[in-house]
Amino acid sequence: MPKSILKMIKGSFFILFFYFLGEMISLLIRSFIPGSVIGMVLLFLCLFFKVIDPENVKTTATVITKNMAVFFIPAAVGLMAYGELVSKNFMAIFMAIGISTILTIITVAVIQEKMEKRREKEVLNHSEEEKTQQK
Secondary structure, eight states: OOHHHHHHHHHHHHHHHHHHHHHHHHHHTTOSSOHHHHHHHHHHHHHHTTSSOTHHHHHHHHHHHHTGGGGGHHHHHHHHHTHHHHHHTHHHHHHHHHHHHHHHHHHHHHHHHHHHHHHHHHHHHHHHHHHHHHO
């Protein structure tokens, strides 16, 4: 078999392994957190702490993200299947989307501002340390 196919199989194995691991953990702890999210966090942690070489999942992850539109088809079909229900509750759905979007923007802005202030302090402290070392 060609190397590219073996890389895809290996990457698919890791992604599916962590997906199923997350699903099992979610079932065991009877969590409100979806298993797919738990699995994604576990995969991220393993990649971050170099338990798994990122090259093992890079090829598969690239293919998945380049074809992301395919994953929106079930959601679109669901909207069509429940079109009447969506149209009856359109205002509530619209308000929920609007409010959550505004809250997300505010949260990101506050966190970004705090991170920038922290970085400015670190840069200022670092430059002061350099000045004292030069004297």
